[in-house]
Amino acid sequence: MLVIGLQGSPRKNGSTDYLLKSFFNEIDKRGVETQVITISRKNIKMCKGCGYCEKHGFCVTRDDDMSIEMYPLLHEADIVVAATPIYFYHASAQLKMFIDRCQALWSRKFRYRVKDPGSKTRKGFLLSPGATKGENLFEGLELSMRYFFDAISADYSGGLTYRSVENPVDFKKYPSLLDDIKKSADSLLEPFADRKKILFACRENACRSQMASAFARYNAGEMVESLRGGSTPSDEVNPLMVGVMAEKGIDMAFRKPQSIENAISKSKPDIIVTMGCGEECSFVPGAKRLDWDLPDPAGKDINFMRQVRDEIEEKVQSLINELSKSDSGRMKT
Ligand SMILES: Cc1cc2nc3c(=O)[nH]c(=O)nc-3n(C[C@H](O)[C@H](O)[C@H](O)COP(=O)(O)O)c2cc1C
Incomplete structure (x- = not known):
């Protein structure tokens, strides 16, 4: 699983940085994959308000870090932790610029009505320091963050906000800080x-294993962590596959094929499901192996792709049913 942090302060080693680092220090201790992005160090252009994303589902600006790196990362993340200092009772301009570019994700969700595979389980969390004591200090920010998290399909799970903090040393006023962080x-x-980790593997990770992992995450993300990879990953996912998954309401945008080694480098699977193309899978001690005898839809027509999609959906569903029946999560052989 992946937890990402968005560092919205332009100030290095300031209060926001301190708060976010303390938070991720605790997350890291719990052994999950993490990535922290300092927004001010990224090349992120401002939203033009041109309406392109509402017509086409993608941002018109394709050559910056938002399109190249951040949209894929937001779709991949299980938890998004956004951190910002209070600037004029709101988020920093850096974070706000990032948020505005998420209009493209808002469009995919509300105009195109497709949901990314992590949308039912993703969580959002807020961290913020502000200098004054004002009772309403975080109100504007909190409202904005609710809408941001909704646009990126993350369930807003609250946050930790601290008044009277101008510098990291001011956190001394909060002896419960570390405890607050640990509890959160x-x-x-x-x-x-305790989710079962399932690796779906095929040759190119462009089609079958992408669909299987997406169905598993979308339909059962609360009980399985789904990984995906290919023995010889191709450069991009199959566009026909993206289309037939959209017919099911599932958004496969921003996905890139990856190698099996990469897929299991951070998380060791309990179950490895291959898709019937006889690919070589890395040896993972203790992992159960299943082979689904599925035809390769690459190069075939859309109806064939739909048939394979439906077969995969059924197989994923029966695997999930079997896992949920067995009390220890162990599958029958
Ligand atoms: C441009 C700017 C605007 C600010 N506006 C507010 C504000 O409206 N209310 C407030 O309490 N603090 C405000 N502050 C203070 C910061 O929120 C506070 O010092 C915070 O701890 C800075 O975090 P950092 O070290 O991560 O930059 C402002 C600071 C700056 C630079």
């Missing part, structure tokens, strides 16, 4: 604990 980290990660 535990409650954020708790729903993702």
Whole structure:
């Protein structure tokens, strides 16, 4: 599973940085994959308000880090932790610029009505320091963050906000800080604990294993962590596959094929499901192996792709049913 942090302050080693680092220090101790992005160090252009994303589902700006790196990362993330100092009772301009570009994800969700595979289980969390004591100090920010998390399909799970903080040293006024962080980290990660890890593997990771992992995450993300990879990954996912998954309401945008080694480098699977193309899978001690005898839809017509999609959906569903029946999560052989 992946937890990402968005560092919205332009100030290095300031209060926001300190708060986010302390938070991720606790998350890291719990052994999950993490990535922190300092937004001010990224090349992110402002939203032009041109309406292109509402017509086409993608941002018109394709050559910056938002399109190249951040949209895929947001779709991949299980938990998004956004951190910002209070600037004029709101988020920093850096974070706000990032948020505005998420209009493209808003469009996919509300105009195109497709949901990314992580949308039912993703969580959002807020961290923010502000200098003054004002009672309403975080109100504007909180409202905005609710809408941001909704646009990226993350369930807003609250946050930690601290008044009277201008510099990291001011956190000394909050002796409960570390405790607050530990409790929040535990409650954020708790729903993702003890999930069975399933690797779906095929040759190119462009089609069958992409569909299987997406169905598993979308339909049962609370009980399985789904990984995907290919023995010889291709450069891009199959566009016909993206189309037939959209017919099912599932958004496969921003996905890239990856190698099996990469897929299992951070998480060791309990179950490995291959898709019938006889690919060589890395040896993972203790992992159960299943082979689904599925035809390769690459190069075939859309109806064939639909048939394979439906067969995969059924197979994923019966695997999930079997896993949920067995009390220890162990499958029958
Ligand atoms: C441009 C700017 C605007 C700010 N506006 C507010 C504000 O409206 N209310 C407030 O309490 N603090 C405000 N502050 C103070 C910061 O929120 C506070 O010092 C925070 O701890 C800075 O975090 P950082 O070290 O991560 O930059 C502002 C600071 C700056 C630079």
